[in-house]
Amino acid sequence: MSKLNRVNVIETKTLSNDWYILNKTTFDYLRNDGSWQRQSRETYDRGNGATILLYSLSTQSVILIKQFRYPTFVNGNEDGMLIETPAGLLEQKSPEDAIREEVAEETGFAIEQPVKVLEAYMSPGSVTEKLHFFIASYESTARVSCGGGNVEEGEDIEVFELSIAEALEQIDSGLIKDAKTIMLLQYAALRLFN
Template sequence: MNTPLSHAAAPAVRVLQSEVLSDDWYTLKKTTFEYQRRDGSWQRLSRETYDRGNGAVLLLFNADRGTVILTRQFRFPAFVNGSADGMLIEACAGLLDGDDPEACIRREVQEETGFQIQSPRKLFEAYMSPGSVTEKLHFFVAEYQAHQQTGEGGGMAHEGEDIEVLELSLAEALAMVHSGAIQDGKTIMLLQHAALTGLAQLL
């Protein structure tokens, strides 16, 4: 019989060895550890983890017009994995880089889209690829009006960013998920949340 999640005991882990494989862009480690299984026995395992820090992501929306702001930019890993041009359509996002999640997402929205947002609302947190990547994302939404776009956006050129700002209807964005034109996981999660909740109820 399964233990209720609210009463599940924390797993016992004994770290035996940790080796840094790469510390260039971010940190890749190989760790050997022992994990106590549910039957009480111990099993020795080895895993590689990629630590790039935690991040935040935000969906900009306009409830009156039924629109959302997304971005399009080149993603080399997507290109390597078979994307024809490596371009992905995404919600605005970035790494915390020492900031709290709300300060981070305000900064990233300004840099990427040119919008100065008011009162972002946090929805939830999620691990995006827990089999190998340590990153946890903080998910936000915020309403926008045209007058809040005080710059062109586009990202930081010295960091290799060349970001196009897109304004789409929510219906169009959802259709692009179903057609495969939008394949970014965090963006799909936010769009589906908006569809289930309704734009007028997001804040």
């Protein structure tokens, strides 16, 4: 049986169309035992995105950013600051073009050939976003501006370099809590810096 035949949408209501789109959908789902079950889910649609880890094998280092994230602040992250890999929404661009623009805006580094390493749904229970994960090597000469993000979008980004060993220690200590960043740092530890 086609997977498309397992879902019969009954009704979709838009609950919010402000920052992004929040829909509530009622649907019938064909269970594995052959019975139909009525379900209702809210989905938050913010579009797909991309993230990247800049790394240097010669210096055994990575470039990360730090910025204020209000949702983490209201959920116990004391100052709301989060250490992350650069990331952004695709906004009708290819993942490669979007991440090149985003990394330049946030870090000041110009990159030519980002290498895609994986795709992942980050919160599939409620968020529709699929994230494209990239890596790219960097040299200090590739930094064409100071970065810092887009002020009009409320970004106030700190850019910093640290060793891969320090970054992995910061995961262990709980200083780095961002899922996409943890995934890319662990990928780097397994595939790049071994």
